Amino acid sequence: MTSVVDKLGVLGEVVDLVDGRVPEEIGHAARTVLAHATRRLAAGPQTTVAFAGATGSGKSSLFNAISGTRLAEQGARRPTTSKTLAASFSASNPALLDLLGIERRYEAEPPSPDLADLVLLDLPDHDSTATAHRDEVDRMVALVDQFIWVLDPQKYADEAIHRRYLRPLAKHRDVITVVLNQADLLTPDQLRQCLDHIRRLLEQDGLGGVALIATSAVTGMGIPEIRSRLAELSTSKRAAALRLAADVDVAAGRLDEAMGRGTTTAKASRETVARLNAQLGAAAGIDIVADAVRDSVRHRGQLATGWPMVKWIGRLKPDPLKRLRLGGAKKQDKEETPAITRSSLPARSAASGAHLATGLRGLTQELSEGMPPLWRDAVGAAVHESERRLPDDLDRAVVGADLKVARNPVWWNLIRALQWLLIVAVVVGVGWLTLNVVLGYLGLPAVGTVPIGQESGLQVPLPTVLLIGGLLAGIVVSAISQLIINATARGAARRARRSLEKAVAEVARDRVLAPAEAEVERYVTARKALDRLTT
Incomplete structure (x- = not known):
């Protein structure tokens, strides 16, 4: 990029x-x-170039020498103003100078045509005892396009300039030129030693390889080289x-x-989602409802297929699902919003609440691993935002879930009809036998009993067969039905559990995972965009 x-x-x-x-x-x-x-x-x-340096470095003299003006005050006559001076080599650009907050503005003839788009700035001394001077330098350091840091042989190693300005600008090596001014005061060997030492200091500051030029405003040493560098900057724009x-x-x-370097995926792992769903399912009372479905199917099955003469006793017991206000038919107009009522499930225990809170914290920790504290807090806030509403949301999910138990199986009705046929058979048998007893008592001929069996073997009268056979068949049918009902009840409980788990998973996705993953996705997106800038 x-x-x-x-x-x-x-x-x-x-x-x-x-x-x-x-x-x-x-x-x-x-x-x-x-x-x-x-x-x-x-x-x-236009290019703005600022001359910055310590008191006595000859910064203003160098400014004048390069600009070909006498605008910058020097030596003892240098004013104590904290204001930056600007010299534009073309018509002043008010928008640019206003942006820099420069009030002292001058226009001057460019030393050469290729410097026409240059604006030279003379900053106050950064080591001045006046706080306003240092503040002005600090402000301009954050704004100008290019810097010429003017050092002198006496104070070039001053820790203040290296610690306060040069080291923080290590990322700005392309906009910095370092000048050793007053080079005319040194012998060639001294100059070479000074330049070597400055290069080592600059490397320590993270500025190894920046331009380093020896100059003298008195002899003109280095002035053409600086002007050439500035001209290149000015013309390239x-x-x-x-x-x-x-x-x-x-x-x-x-x-x-x-x-930091946090997660690279915005999705929770399957294990985490499964664990969260299990915790929400426990809080929603899925086990209680599944057991109630099993008991309800068994209860209604016994009422539907049991021996009619004794099954009335079962009606004295309440239906487990109705006691929880669950299991009704889910018929509604697609255009209408269903009126979801509250269930009568037991209140969530303190242990269940603590378990759920622990699960939410675990989800937060997994999703925000490696993230900075504030972002972890944001993920945690997204996870826990719905915590207060979760009990109601889970209860509505349970009430709204289709437990698939509203209708009785068809075979229950068949068994019920068979049981009543057997009752009829028993009644017929009892009535037949009773009638013959009464007729015999009255001395009247009995009604034929139609023997059943081999002529040479045991023969049982038909009314006796109807009586005893009806009773035994009813008991056998009830027993067999009970076995089938138990299996049916277990299957219904499994189906209800799957339906409830699906409803709870939707709550987990919509209320917990989606907000949390959206926050993580925001982090991942920011991390990828930032990587484009830093790599």
């Missing part, structure tokens, strides 16, 4: 994404870079872009450090 406009666009994207999720001072610094860059690019392609690109790199580096 070579275009500063492209870099600024990506930085703007990152700043929007990290808002509130990195330390405020880092985000503010990046926003300041963006705001200044927008105004600087709009102010035009790239100085502002280089400075802004360096600013973007610094802001991106701070954001990179603040963001």
Whole structure:
């Protein structure tokens, strides 16, 4: 990525994404870079070059020598003003000078035509005892396109300039020129030794390889070389872009450090999702409802297929699902919003609540691994935002789930009909036998009993067969039905559990995972955009 406009666009994207999720001072610094860059690019392609140095370094003399003017005050007559002086070699650019906050503005003839788009700035002494002078230098350091740091043989190793200015500008090596002024005061050997020592200091500052020029405002040494360098910067019109690109790199580096190297995926693992669903399922009472479905199917099956003469006893027991206010038919108009009622499930226990809270914290830790503290907090807030509403959401999910138990199986009705046929058979048998007893008592001929069996063997009267066979068949049918009902009840419980787990999983996805993963996706997107700036 070579275009500063492209870099600024990506930085703007990152700043929007990290808002509130990195330390405020880092985000503010990046926003300041963006705001200044927008105004600087709009102010035009003129190049601003600032001369900065310590008291007595001959900075103003060098400024005058290069500009071919006497604008900068020197020596004992140097004013104590804290204001920067600007010399434009063409018509002044008010937008640019206003952006830099420069009040002392002058226009001068360019020393050569190729310097026409140059604006030279003479800054106050950075080591002045006046706080306003240092503040002005600090402000301009953050704004101008190019710097010429003027050192002198006496104070070139001063820790103040290296610690306060040169080292922090290590990322701005392309916009810095270092000058050893007053070189005429040194012998050739001394000059060589000084330059070698300065190069070593610059390397320690992270500025190895920056341009280092020996100059003398008195003899003119190095003046043509500096003018040539400035002319190249002025005609290429790239100085502002280089400075802004360096600013973007610094802001991106701070954001990179603040963001860390967290997760590279915005999705929770299957194990984590399964664990969360299980915890929410426990909190929703899936086990209780599944057991209630099993017991309800068994209860209704017994009522439907049991021996009619005794099954009325089962009606004295309540249906387990109805007791929980669950299991009703889910018929509704597609155009209407269903009126979901509350269930009567037991309140969630303190242990269940603590287990759920632990699960949410575990989800937060997994999704935010490697993220900076503020971003971890954002993920945690997204995860826990719905925690207060989860009990109601889970209860509505349970009530709204189709447990598939509203209708009785068809075979129950068949068994019920068979049981009533057997009851009829028993009644017929009892009535037949009773009638014959009464007729015999009255001395009347009995009704034929129609023997059943072999003529030479045991023969049982048909009414006896109807009575005893009906009773035994009813008991056998009830027993067999009970076995089938138990299996059916277990199958219904499994189906209900799957339906409930699906409903709970939707709550987990919509209320917990989606907000959390959206926050992680924001981090991943910001991380990828930032990598484009830092690699």
